[in-house]
Amino acid sequence: MNPKDELPHALPGQEPKGAVDVAPQRSGSPGLGGLPAYPTSAGGRTAMPYSSKTNGAAISGFILGMSGIGAIGGVVWGVRALNQIQSSGERGRGFAIAGMVFSGLWVVSAVTMLFVGIARDSEPGPRSAGSLQVGDCVGDIGESSTMSSATTVYCDQPHDAEVYYQFNLSGSWPGKDVLVRNATGACRSELYERYAGNPMLDRVNPMALYPSDERSFNSSREVTCLLVSRDDSKLTEKLSR
Structure with a gap:
């Protein structure tokens, strides 16, 4: 046998000649050159889950x-x-x-x-009577006993009426006479309560816009209260509280 082919050996108590220390490998796939091997993912990143289902x-x-x-x-x-x-x-x-x-x-x-x-x-101009709001001033209310439309103006300009209160009637249709009495009575009470002590109070009267018949009543129960001049003159400002 060729001496070069012999395995490293040693006498008892001596280091074997030509011995080479080999580091133990860690668990997992074999490492290169005796280096430990660790599991890796493609590109060093964890892959995100994927589903063809739409959320x-x-x-x-x-x-x-x-x-x-x-x-x-x-x-x-x-x-x-x-x-x-x-x-x-x-x-x-x-x-x-x-x-x-x-x-x-x-x-x-x-x-x-x-x-x-x-x-x-909030801009002055023509609108339906049902769209009037508290604070609106109506330029001309006309002579008719009904009002389906109105033209609002700035309250510092001459106007016939000012909207000061709105409320909804309750219950079923009471008949026109009772409805008129209830609507005008509520508008009058609110006028004198709201503007108590105002020196202009003795120069204005309340006026009520209310549903004219049962069909209108079932559609809208709103009553709009306006104040108008007692002598039919034009108002030129809002009545202050």
Whole structure:
């Protein structure tokens, strides 16, 4: 046997000649060059879960946002969907975001229309008698016993009447005579209570706009109280409380 082929050996108590220390490998796949091996993932990153299923909350949020019926719900479901998609890997992120965008547009449109409507109602001009509000001043009430429309003006301009109180009648149709008595009585009581002590109080009278028949009563029970000049002259300012 060639001496070079012999395995390292040693006498008892001596280190074997040509011995090489080999570090033990750790559990797992064999390491290179005796180095420990550790499990790794592709690119050094953990892969996210993936599902071909479309998230149900995303679809609900999209439908609510598109319809405008549940704009707030569209935002709520959209946020919920994004949280679920992040952990589940489901599809539908685009639906969730689109639903929230449409919901936001509906909310902005509603708020804009509200402010435009308020501004329009506060501007003087023609309108239906049923849309009069407390604080409006009516330029000309005419001679008719009924009023279906009115033209409002700024209260520092000459006007025939000022709306100072509104309320709703209760109960069933009482008949026209009783209704007129109740409406005018309530307007008169409110006028003298509201403007007690005002020196102009003895120069004005109350006037009531009320439902003219049972059909109108069933549609709207609102009574609008206006103050008018006793001598049919024009008023030029609001009556202060």
